[in-house]
Amino acid sequence: MKTLxxxxxxAAGLMWAMATVASAETVKVGVIATxxxxxxxxGEQFQQAIKVYQKxxxxxxxxxxxxxxxxxxxxxxxxxxxxxxxxxxxxEKVQFLGGFVFxxxxxxxxxxVTEAKMPTVIFNASTAIVVRKSPYxxxxxxxxxxxxxxxxKWAAKNDFKRIITAVTDYAPGYDAETYFVKTFKAxxxxxxxxxxxxxxxxDFSPFYERVLQQKPDALFIFGPGGPPTVGMINTWxxxxxxxxxxxxxxxxxxxxxxxxxxxxxxxxxTAFHYTETVDxxxxxxxxxxxxxxxxxxxxxxxxxxxxxxxxxxxxxxxAKFGPRPTGDQAIGFWRGMAFDSPRGPIKIDExxxxxxxxVYLRKVEERDGKLVNINxxxxxxxxxxxxxxxxx
Amino acid sequence: xxxxxxxLDGLAYGMVLFIISVGLTVTMGLMRIVNLAHGAFAMIxxxxxxxxxxxxxxxxxxxLLAAVAVGIxxxxxxxxxxxxxxxxxxxxxxxxxxxxxxxxxxxxxxVFGTGxxxxxxxxxxxxxxxxxxxxxxxxxxxxxxxxxxxxxxLWLLIDRTSFGARLRAAVDNxxxxxxxxxxxxxxxxxxxxxxxxxxxxxxxxGAALLPLEPYYALRYLVLFLVIVGVGGIGNFKGSFVAAIxxxxxxxxxxxxxxxxxxxxxxxxxxxxLLLCPHGxxxxxSAA
Numbered sequence: 316m317k318t319l320x321x322x323x324x325x326a327a328g329l330m331w332a333m334a335t336v337a338s339a340e341t342v343k344v345g346v347i348a349t350x351x352x353x354x355x356x357x358g359e360q361f362q363q364a365i366k367v368y369q370k371x372x373x374x375x376x377x378x379x380x381x382x383x384x385x386x387x388x389x390x391x392x393x394x395x396x397x398x399x400x401x402x403x404x405x406x407e408k409v410q411f412l413g414g415f416v417f418x419x420x421x422x423x424x425x426x427x428v429t430e431a432k433m434p435t436v437i438f439n440a441s442t443a444i445v446v447r448k449s450p451y452x453x454x455x456x457x458x459x460x461x462x463x464x465x466x467x468k469w470a471a472k473n474d475f476k477r478i479i480t481a482v483t484d485y486a487p488g489y490d491a492e493t494y495f496v497k498t499f500k501a502x503x504x505x506x507x508x509x510x511x512x513x514x515x516x517x518d519f520s521p522f523y524e525r526v527l528q529q530k531p532d533a534l535f536i537f538g539p540g541g542p543p544t545v546g547m548i549n550t551w552x553x554x555x556x557x558x559x560x561x562x563x564x565x566x567x568x569x570x571x572x573x574x575x576x577x578x579x580x581x582x583x584x585t586a587f588h589y590t591e592t593v594d595x596x597x598x599x600x601x602x603x604x605x606x607x608x609x610x611x612x613x614x615x616x617x618x619x620x621x622x623x624x625x626x627x628x629x630x631x632x633x634a635k636f637g638p639r640p641t642g643d644q645a646i647g648f649w650r651g652m653a654f655d656s657p658r659g660p661i662k663i664d665e666x667x668x669x670x671x672x673x674v675y676l677r678k679v680e681e682r683d684g685k686l687v688n689i690n691x692x693x694x695x696x697x698x699x700x701x702x703x704x705x706x707x
Numbered sequence: 708x709x710x711x712x713x714x715l716d717g718l719a720y721g722m723v724l725f726i727i728s729v730g731l732t733v734t735m736g737l738m739r740i741v742n743l744a745h746g747a748f749a750m751i752x753x754x755x756x757x758x759x760x761x762x763x764x765x766x767x768x769x770x771l772l773a774a775v776a777v778g779i780x781x782x783x784x785x786x787x788x789x790x791x792x793x794x795x796x797x798x799x800x801x802x803x804x805x806x807x808x809x810x811x812x813x814x815x816x817x818v819f820g821t822g823x824x825x826x827x828x829x830x831x832x833x834x835x836x837x838x839x840x841x842x843x844x845x846x847x848x849x850x851x852x853x854x855x856x857x858x859x860x861l862w863l864l865i866d867r868t869s870f871g872a873r874l875r876a877a878v879d880n881x882x883x884x885x886x887x888x889x890x891x892x893x894x895x896x897x898x899x900x901x902x903x904x905x906x907x908x909x910x911x912x913g914a915a916l917l918p919l920e921p922y923y924a925l926r927y928l929v930l931f932l933v934i935v936g937v938g939g940i941g942n943f944k945g946s947f948v949a950a951i952x953x954x955x956x957x958x959x960x961x962x963x964x965x966x967x968x969x970x971x972x973x974x975x976x977x978x979x980l981l982l983c984p985h986g987x988x989x990x991x992s993a994a
Binding site for chain 2: 352353354355356359484510511512513514515516517518520521522524525541542545546549553554557571572574575576577
């Protein structure tokens with residue numbers, strides 16, 4: 316009898332031990348982003364920020380190891396992104412998906428994500444409509460109207476009367492043009508012309524000669540990032556700045572690009588949701604850890620904070636529900652969640668699952684021999700205007 | 708007066724295209740090789756120059772040294788990789804040189820990263836000059852001047868020296884040139900190296916118009932090939948005319964019809980090639 320009781324006790328103990336072992340599982344997070352080709356910097360910035368997050372918060376939550384599995388979509392390639400999402404869900408059995416630099420790639424996985432009820436955090440893909448496409452999407456980046464509207468309002472308030480817009484000739488450029496023109500006109504300003512510049516343009520001087528001829532107070536630009544954006548700012552500095560025409564923009568003056576633009580960028584005014592110099596303890600530790608782990612020239616940018624905040628959402632969901640939360644649990648938990656990000660306070664909108672955040676008005680200045688963006692005004696907790704105008 | 712500005716802008720742009728692609732027209736005309744790696748050589752020169760500038764060399768020294776270095780690399784590559792390709796078909800040549808381009812892109816990405824690499828123009832060129840009716844960026848006038856000087860030097864070299872005479876003979880009829888005792892192999896190597904050096908030089912001084920990044924070699928390859936095709940393969944004067952004409956058409960189109968400018972350039976190319984399928988000034992052998 317005694318032996319039997321002992322055995323039973325042992326068995327119970329063993330089962331308890333097994334149960335604890337079973338609950339300490341590996342949680343796989345699949346990140347689909349661009350790690351090769353001309354846009355490889357996105358993937359690199361995501362990965363570095365994720366590594367910093369895991370260094371700061373540990374690689375496990377309540378004993379559950381968080382393992383990030385990276386997949387390279389190589390650029391705007393919806394078919395490839397879809398195939399990678401299938402592979403991560405079916406074969407790797409990930410619990411969460413993250414990443415997505417380009418809108419078409421995010422759109423292409425919407426159906427699979429919905430079918431698999433896979434909680435998915437969009438790190439970039441900033442076309443307004445993206446989160447509508449699956450009830451299991453949340454977004455931690457920004458939308459183009461969100462930041463564009465604020466620079467247009469600022470221009471209208473600050474005695475700019477006549478402006479020309481010049482945007483790159485592709486969908487995000489049209490978004491920027493539409494919202495800038497609409498907001499600036501509503502503020503009483505006049506748009507002299509809206510120029511669309513072909514994506515492959517390398518020499519911007521003829522477009523700018525056209526601008527110079529009309530003598531506006533300012534030029535609003537929207538560039539695709541990388542070399543063309545650098546050209547847009549440099550040509551402004553050599554042709555329009557001497558004539559007193561100001562330059563307004565959104566993402567064009569990120570600090571990661573500023574050394575490539577050089578002193579030409581001084582005086583450019585932009586509105587954006589993340590400024591690298593923002594005075595915020597989380598931002599300071601993010602930057603400090605990035606430089607100690609990846610070299611002194613590493614600079615956080617919009618992709619770093621997005622990946623960092625995406626990990627925060629995932630860690631919180633695992634802390635709350637354990638290693639195997641359902642899609643509905645995670646998304647329900649994330650709706651309305653507010654927390655501090657390196658960029659400032661952010662909130663996942665309860666209804667739209669999109670991000671609500673501060674938008675900063677900044678000016679490029681020189682500090683300690685380096686070009687940086689300096690915030691001079693904060694517009695708190697801006698929602699995506701597109702969704703408010705298109706409820707549905 | 709505005710037309711003059713646009714004309715100058717177009718000229719400056721055309722000159723950069725000319726300097727980079729003139730080497731390509733000679734190698735394609737002379738060696739009859741489909742050289743899709745030409746942009747890669749230009750790009751190597753640009754990246755090398757950024758290293759030299761970083762080491763404190765002045766801009767012009769860096770540009771010249773980069774040209775010389777790429778010329779030497781070009782000669783080495785010609786002797787080892789291109790020579791066995793001459794007798795292979797065009798498909799083998801296209802595949803090999805395209806592959807070479809990818810190797811260069813991957814290598815430069817590994818060393819320099821994926822972003823754009825700034826190649827600052829010297830302060831002396833960074834200002835503006837009063838050209839009578841308005842101020843104009845000094846840098847662009849400098850590009851026009853350099854392009855004109857180089858075109859003149861090339862014309863003297865090709866039309867007025869015995870080296871040029873041998874080169875023209877080899878382009879027109881390589882077998883006959885060999886028969887009269889011209890060392891065509893040596894001509895190939897020297898010309899190839901020279902073309903690469905010019906491409907490198909052009910990519911350095913034109914970096915403000917065609918910014919340096921690892922995909923430079925592919926992004927602008929079409930432009931270079933268009934200049935060669937429209938100008939007439941093997942004819943450097945044709946390249947000069949084509950580069951300036953297309954530079955001005957492209958620039959003028961962006962100014963006058965910004966919305967249509969993406970199509971205007973290629974529209975002009977299609978019309979020019981329909982009118983002169985062998986290029987504006989075809990080499991005798993290609994006609």
